[in-house]
Amino acid sequence: MRLNLIVSQWLRKTLVEAVADGKSGGNRPQSEFLDFLRFFRSWISNPLRVAGVAPSSDSLARLITSEISALDAPVLELGPGTGVFTRALLARGVPETELTLLEFGNDFLPGLNRRFPQARIVQMDAALIAEADLFADEAAGAVISGLPLLSMSPRKQEAILAGAFEVLRPGGAFYQFTYGPRCPVPRVILDRLGLDAERLGKTVRNLPPAAVYCITRR
Numbered sequence: 001m002r003l004n005l006i007v008s009q010w011l012r013k014t015l016v017e018a019v020a021d022g023k024s025g026g027n028r029p030q031s032e033f034l035d036f037l038r039f040f041r042s043w044i045s046n047p048l049r050v051a052g053v054a055p056s057s058d059s060l061a062r063l064i065t066s067e068i069s070a071l072d073a074p075v076l077e078l079g080p081g082t083g084v085f086t087r088a089l090l091a092r093g094v095p096e097t098e099l100t101l102l103e104f105g106n107d108f109l110p111g112l113n114r115r116f117p118q119a120r121i122v123q124m125d126a127a128l129i130a131e132a133d134l135f136a137d138e139a140a141g142a143v144i145s146g147l148p149l150l151s152m153s154p155r156k157q158e159a160i161l162a163g164a165f166e167v168l169r170p171g172g173a174f175y176q177f178t179y180g181p182r183c184p185v186p187r188v189i190l191d192r193l194g195l196d197a198e199r200l201g202k203t204v205r206n207l208p209p210a211a212v213y214c215i216t217r218r
């Protein structure tokens with residue numbers, strides 16, 4: 001019942017905004033409805049990589065970026081998709097020039113380049129971060145991950161976490177959301193890498209409801 005309400009409210013909001021987009025001559029920076037269609041199409045063509053039928057909500061974006069400030073720059077975002085978390089990072093005061101967006105999917109790259117022209121946008125598998133030398137000048141203060149870790153092998157998860165903590169400075173944190181009931185990174189991987197995971201919070205204002213974990217060095 002509650003889920004029905006969330007879905008219908010979300011559909012109503014996106015349709016109203018799509019109509020407003022049309023009336024304003026398409027001047028709005030982003031149409032959630034078109035993003036939904038783009039996302040849904042991408043999910044149809046690659047359900048394991050996209051692992052969600054719709055972009056994350058603003059509520060989840062606010063939660064996953066709630067501890068970030070300009071002091072965390074530069075910031076690395078993994079799997080930005082249509083850029084919901086990217087917009088929230090900008091709202092938290094991180095300059096666009098200090099953002100590195102690492103996205104594997106072809107479908108999302110033109111939209112990211114158009115919306116965030118000053119960000120560094122890299123098309124790459126996040127499992128290869130360690131080899132990419134992306135933060136040679138200054139280590140990152142935070143990594144925000146929209147990656148579908150639950151649909152990845154443990155080996156790939158470990159490569160992503162290990163690579164992320166190689167580019168994170170001391171005290172830096174890795175933020176990950178999940179639709180599951182617990183941290184999507186298994187304890188054995190956290191132990192091997194010397195990491196701890198803490199639940200930052202949960203939101204039911206997302207389709208489906210999601211939780212955010214903050215992973216740090218012990």
Ligand SMILES: C[S@@+](CC[C@H](N)C(=O)[O-])C[C@H]1O[C@@H](n2cnc3c(N)ncnc32)[C@H](O)[C@@H]1O
Pocket residue numbers: 049050051052054055056078079080081082083084085102103104105108124125126127145146147148
């Ligand atoms: C669940 S979607 C999240 C998108 C967006 N962050 C959001 O919350 O709406 C997962 C995103 O991760 C990207 N992705 C999946 N596997 C990846 C990988 N190995 N390396 C980089 N990006 C990947 C997908 O293309 C997609 O954009």
